[in-house]
Amino acid sequence: MELRQLEHFVAVAEEQHFTRAAERLAVSQSGLSASVRALEQELRAPLFSRTTRSVRLTEAGQALLVEAERTLAGARAARDAVDAVRGLLRGTLTLGVEQCVAGVSPARLLGAFRREHPHMEIRLRQEGTSSLLEGVAGGRLDLAFAATVSPPEWRGDLVPLAREPMVVLCAPGHPLAATGTRPVAWSALDGESFIDFHPDWGPRRAADEAFAAAGVRRTVALEVSDVHSLLELVHQGLGIAVVPHHFSRKPEARGLVTVEVDGAEPAVYRSVVVLPPAGTMSPGARALMALVREAPVR
Known part of the structure; x- marks a missing residue:
């Protein structure tokens, strides 16, 4: 063989x-x-x-x-x-990225990496959290930028990148927009029509966990796979979205209303770098992590 x-x-x-x-x-x-x-x-x-x-x-x-x-x-x-x-530093750096990761700009990091290591081939895969964890565990990915809510048992390292609250985004004409700056309870969202990502995406997992912890059932009527589509559907008044706070700062979110959610346990979205077990990290992954530690948090 x-x-x-x-x-x-x-x-x-x-x-x-x-x-x-x-x-x-x-x-x-x-x-x-x-x-x-x-x-x-x-x-x-x-x-x-x-x-x-x-x-x-x-x-x-x-x-x-x-x-x-x-x-x-x-x-x-x-x-x-x-x-x-x-x-x-030659060879291939294969990394995975979840599109909603916060705390770092993968594009800028890879640009800096290419300038420092021009002979390295870069391969990028955009997947959901579960697939990224499996990819690093199986050696298909050198490392990954992912979102995680409650990290599963993991033989490697999960390096924190960012931690932020989950908020509600709605169109200006939605009844929730009239709450002003006052936070709403999770129970106030009962019966709403929701727009969200596929179940494997980090923001969806964070929202699902928050609703489960609050004992509130919800129905995701519109399921998408990219941020632009989600925000456009909210603009059209087709539903509301529970998302990481940094979504509200995106240009596509201009004109939407951000509503905080009040609960006994705050809903938190976490971004991490998923690394393989100690001693198995490739030279390319180590070089990229050096840039991650130098990069300012965005």
Whole structure:
């Protein structure tokens, strides 16, 4: 079993398509197919269920994918460590970002990183909190900027970035807008129509936890996957949104009314850097974390 074969296998598993995987790896499709077949023959098990329209992992393929990602991550870390000793920072930095992260600007950080380490390849994945945690744990990501409410048991580090309250955003004509600067109780939101993100996004998890703690049930009528859409729907009076306070400072939120929520336990949104277990952080991740610690909080 060769690293090249594992790279081919992981690419097909991620793309779920041999042609796209071959294009991504810049190899011929016939060569890629032959590499995967040779791997299946060596393991004596089919790794993919193939049809004319789709490619799916078999049970054996799912088991191999976890170990293949770890093996490839270890190989990359080994190469990066040798380059670091030689005074070079090469290789690939793969990081994940949740779009609603607060306390740091990933774009500005990566710009500074590229200027300091021009020979490093940067790969960015935007995903939800659960996927980011799984990605770092499995070695698919070197580190991640994520949102977390109650951090799960984690073998690595969760480095705090920001902590802020959750607030309500509503259109000027909504009854809640008449409360002025007075906070409202969670119970006052009962029966409202809510606009929110998909369940895996950090702000949604924070809001869900806050409503559960207050004993208030709610229905998310409109579910989106980006901040712009959420704020536009609130502008149109289609519902209200419970979001981290920094959303109210976005240009797209201009004209919306911000209402604080009063409760026995304040609803808090936290942003963190998700790091792998001690001793396994790549040189690229260490270099990026050095910039994170130098960056001013935004």
